Amino acid sequence: MKPSEFFDDFSQLLLKWRNPLPGRDLPWAFEPNPYKVWISEIMLQQTQATTVIPYYLSFIEKFPDITSLTEASIDEVLNLWTGLGYYSRARNLHRAAQQIADQHNGQFPTNFEEILALPGVGLSTAGAICALAFGHKAPILDGNAKRVYARSFCVDDEKDSQRTRRLWKIADACTPAEDCQKYTQNIMDLGATVCTPRNPKCEVCPVGSLCCAKSTNLIEKFPARKQRVIRKTKAVTLVVALDQCNRLLLERRPPAGIWGGLWSFPEYSDHIDNVQKWFWQNYTMKISIIQTWDPFHHDFTHFRLNITPLLVQIADSESHRFLEVDIDLVSLDKPL
Ligand code: SF4
Structure with missing residues (x-):
């Protein structure tokens, strides 16, 4: 044939x-x-x-x-x-x-x-x-x-x-x-x-x-296995910042990259000792660290993201700077 x-x-x-x-x-x-x-x-x-x-x-x-x-x-x-x-x-x-x-x-x-x-x-x-x-x-x-x-x-x-x-x-x-x-x-x-x-x-x-x-x-x-790609690992700290009224600080992520255009907690990737200075430089708000939560990971196609959530308190005097929004109107990622 x-x-x-x-x-x-x-x-x-x-x-x-x-x-x-x-x-x-x-x-x-x-x-x-x-x-x-x-x-x-x-x-x-x-x-x-x-x-x-x-x-x-x-x-x-x-x-x-x-x-x-x-x-x-x-x-x-x-x-x-x-x-x-x-x-x-x-x-x-x-x-x-x-x-x-x-x-x-x-x-x-x-x-x-x-x-x-x-x-x-x-x-x-x-x-x-x-x-x-x-x-x-x-x-x-x-x-x-x-x-x-x-x-x-x-x-x-x-x-x-x-x-x-x-x-x-x-x-x-x-x-x-x-x-x-x-x-x-x-x-x-x-x-x-x-x-x-x-x-x-x-x-x-x-x-x-x-x-x-x-x-x-x-x-x-069949199908033949794909050539193995070694998955990289990245680590970030997500800063869960609360004001005195227990409102959370969210910011929109850049349009490109992971969760592009969605709202998320501020992402920090340096040593935890410097987080207060970094927060002040980026948001001009004073914070105090309350607690570091257990890390977890999220797998993307090409890398694994290790995430450490850090709970912080925003100083009282800064609360007026929060803009309140309806959480249902905000685009957040959630696990499938
Ligand atoms: S095409 Fe797939 S399902 Fe059909 S005979 Fe071949 S292996 Fe089996």
């Missing part, structure tokens, strides 16, 4: 598939308009569908279209993103909405290159929007598709970059020109419900008859 016939057979088998497994009633699949597909695809980057669903529903209720998102403040957008993590996605959505308003007259672009030019949209997300919203032929390579292709075609190149290049070629060869929307939805569903990371259900897999990993009994080997 020629390789091209093999790819054709793979896509035909996948196109014929009706997923018999429950649990894929995804709200964004009911009405695939480009705006909703875009929001869901951005939320699904690095986040599981079950986690995304309630966030997606709240987001669409508050911002049902591009116009409403364009008119929203970044704080309103971040507020709805609170707890979903990877906040640069929310900032990029907000910027992209402005770009659509300015450059495309408020209409979602239909062309692959124009979609790819939106902030926060990579190759796979642009492909998913083109395929799901417009039915254009465009391959995707999200985590689910990557796993299905890697196993079906035994892709085991040692270097991450080579492996990714090969997987893109396979994705392109398998993606049909016709019925691209259905094919794309099916490969996402297959990876999410059948060809799962652990215990794949090969006995009900529509492409099982062609699967290289299954026929060679090497499923565990």
Whole structure:
């Protein structure tokens, strides 16, 4: 069999598939308009569908279209993103909405290159929007598709970059020109419900008859492990500063970096002996240290952040400088 016939057979088998497994009633699949597909695809980057669903529903209720998102403040957008993590996605959505308003007259672009030019949209997300919203032929390579292709075609190149290049070629060869929307939805569903990371259900897999990993009994080997990155560690002190009325001092973080644009406790990274001087230099308020709480850590993709909370009291005379806000309107991170 020629390789091209093999790819054709793979896509035909996948196109014929009706997923018999429950649990894929995804709200964004009911009405695939480009705006909703875009929001869901951005939320699904690095986040599981079950986690995304309630966030997606709240987001669409508050911002049902591009116009409403364009008119929203970044704080309103971040507020709805609170707890979903990877906040640069929310900032990029907000910027992209402005770009659509300015450059495309408020209409979602239909062309692959124009979609790819939106902030926060990579190759796979642009492909998913083109395929799901417009039915254009465009391959995707999200985590689910990557796993299905890697196993079906035994892709085991040692270097991450080579492996990714090969997987893109396979994705392109398998993606049909016709019925691209259905094919794309099916490969996402297959990876999410059948060809799962652990215990794949090969006995009900529509492409099982062609699967290289299954026929060679090497499923565990695919997808190949990523080259190991040694995770760095950073340490910070978060200063929990109370005034005499037990109000907390929060400040907005810079737009880039972790928790970018969110409100948080002042972050201090020097020796604790110097914290009062640092606080005075930065906030011109005198503080006294009450207590150091037990440290804890928060893992990000590339590093571990060790956090030590430090409870301090702001001097009585400084209380008038606090601006009181409704805590529900402030965008804070919270654990998922
Ligand atoms: S046969 Fe098994 S390993 Fe191969 S694609 Fe299907 S579920 Fe994945």
